[in-house]
Amino acid sequence: MNRLKFKQNSVLPGFGLSLGFTVFYLSLIVLVPLSALILRSAEGGLEGFWRTVSQPRVLASFRVTFASALQAALLNVVFGVTVAWFLVRGRFPLKRLVDALVDLPFAMPTAVSGIALTALLAPNSALGLALARLGVQVAFTPHGITVAMIFIGLPFVIRSVQPALADLSAELEEAASSLGATRAQTLWRVVLPLLAPSILSGFTLAFARALGEYGSVVFIAGNMPMRTEIASLLIITKLEQFDYTGATAIAVALLALSLLGILAINLIQARAARHWGN
Amino acid sequence: MKRGKGRNRKGWLANAALCAAALTVIGALVVLPLGVILAEAFSGGWRLWAASVAEPEARGAILLTLAVTALAVPLNTVFGVAAAWALAKFRFRGRSLLLTLVDLPFAVSPVIAGLIFVLVFGRSGWFGGWLAERGLKVIFGTPGIVLATLFVTFPFVARELIPLMSEQGSEEEQAALSLGASGWKTFFKVTLPNIKWGLLYGIILCNARAMGEFGAVSVVSGHIRGETLTLPLHVEVLYNEYNFTAAFACASLLAGLAVVTIILKTVVELKGARDAA
Structure with missing residues (x-):
């Protein structure tokens, strides 16, 4: 009987009002506009969708976006674990300040990050000149895109790893080393x-x-x-040419590809969790 | 004895290496860009900075950004509290679906967030013709900017409150109600004091994103000077005109906002932790 009921009993008031407002506001701001994306992309038909998405320029943009995002996320694992390790286990007088600074890329408006990174690495800047002497150009090349993506992704890895590392009890490591494991093995x-x-997850x-990043990358x-x-x-380029169908097709493809990517990573995570038993 | 000393020195070296590595990462990726903004902003001196920020177009952009934020943040705060009340205090069918949907805007990239409003309200959008007949402008106008901002800042308050309120349960509210307090009184006297730090935390993050949003707003704004340029868009326009000093002067205001945001966030985190203890 209880299974058939919509809501479990509660003495608290306001369920109807709060749920009603939540659903109404969610529909207005999120669901109806997002459904426009799906419905409008269907208008051009599958053939129209494919014609847009298979253009060499569109394919190239997907390749650049995914390759840079993958590179940046991998490098962020290295940087993020290092910083998280420092924040949990390091001994340093100004650790709290560093901890607060970690969130700056997240709090900084993306356009501001974009022009700052460009000014920092442009070919005529001090750093840009030094890198040019080494034969590396970062700004206005795919490396620049990766640098911007590293900047905005860094807090995500740090803030995922930090609590897990803090929960890790030192006893486990001590047990491993007392059983004869080397530091590297541990x-x-x-x-x-x-x-x-x-x-x-980071x-x-x-x-x-x-x-999906735009602001910090375009500059x-x-x-x-x-x-x-x-x-x-x-x-945005397609929109400026009033090619709504083209813009919609690219957006749907980008959204679908990123959801697939995230799904794949979640599957790996579930498998890894089973494999290691945690 | 000797061995202990050796291990100590090894530990010191490991710590030094760890500090050096982590500080290099944070220094290069966080401190350096912040320093560049300040250096460029004040490269023409204090006076030029003040002139760039006080110039009419910059003032207009600042006012527009404040107006949009003043609309978006309270609306999303009310939504966040309502959603958290429904989702944290009650168990009902479709609850987990609703939890996922509340977070959905975080999974949508900013440019796509702008695009969807163009598809609904733009010239050839669903309501484009209807709006044009009545001389109303949503896209390339302030309403579009507000809508795009509402979308990208949608989950901030709700996602802070839902776990917090779930954890707190509803015993205290039940006690207040059984003692005869009304629903609203229970909310304002019992629930609100319990969630105040989490709520403030969500509002701070929501506010920072609302003032700084670029991608979504860029799509719907149309970049009309003195009309639909928010402060981040004004920075972009100045930068693309090679007016770097003015661009960085305005950017330094937004960087200041980011610094204030992380300071407030740290303070609220400490206060919340102290209250919980």
Whole structure:
């Protein structure tokens, strides 16, 4: 009988009002506009969708976006775990300040990050000149896109790994080393498997954020079609040409590809969790 | 004895290496970009900075950003509290679906968030013709900017409150109600004091994103000077005109906002932790 009821009994008031407002507001701001994306993309038909998405320029933009996001998320795992390790286990007088600074890329408006990174790495800047002497150009190349994506993704990995690392009891490591494991063995066989789920979820968050990122990337990317043009920018270009169908098709493809990517990572995570038994 | 000392030194070296690595990452990726903004903003001196920020178009952009934020943040705060009340205090069918849907805007990239409103309200959008007949402008106008901002800042307050209120349960509210307090009185006297730090935390993050949003707003704004340029869009326009000093002067205001945001966030975290203890 209880199974058939919509809601479990409660003495608290306001269920109807709060749920009603939630559903109404959610529909107004999120669901109806998002359904426009799906319905409008269906208007052009499957053939029209494919014609847009299979254009070389569109494919190239997907390739650039995904490759850069993947690179950035992988590098962020290295940087993020290092910083998280420092924040949990390091001894440093100004640790609290560093801890607060970690959130700055998240709080900084993306356009501001974009022009700051560009100014920092432009070919005529001090750093840009030094890198040019080494034969590396970062700004206005695919490397620039990766740098911007590292910047915006870093807090996600740190904030995922930090609590997991803090929960890790030192006794486990002591037990491993008292049983004769070397430090490297302890890290690889004991610590890493315990941190893996949080590292993976940080990686996923950073990757997802990088895929859709626009503001911090467009300034440093140079935006050359086929080479440094990201998918988000191509959507805007199509819109400026009043090609709504094209813009919608690219948006749907980007959304679908990123959902697939996240789904794949979640599957890996579930498998890893089963494998390591946590 | 000797061995202990050796291990100590090894520990010190490991700590030094760890500090050096982590500080290099944070220094290069966080401190350096912040420093560049300040250096560029004040490269022409204090006076030029003040002139760039006080110039009429910059003032207009600041006012528009404040107006949009003043609309978006309270609306999403009311929504966040209502959603958290329904989702944290009650168990009902479809609850987990609703939880997922509340978070959905975080999974949509900013440019797509702008695009969907163009598809609904734009020239050839669903309501485009209807709006044009009545001389109303949503896209390339302030209403579009508000809608896009509402979308991208949608989950901030709700996602902070839902776990907090679920954890707190509803015993205290039940006690208040059984002692004869009304529903609203229970909410304002019992629930609100319990959630105040979480609520403030959500509002701070929501506010930062509302003032700084670029991608979504860029799509719906149309970049009309003196009309639909928010502060981040004004920075973009100045930068693309090679007016770097003015661009960085306005950007330094937004960077200041980000710094204030992380300071407030840290303070609220500490206060919340102290109250919980």
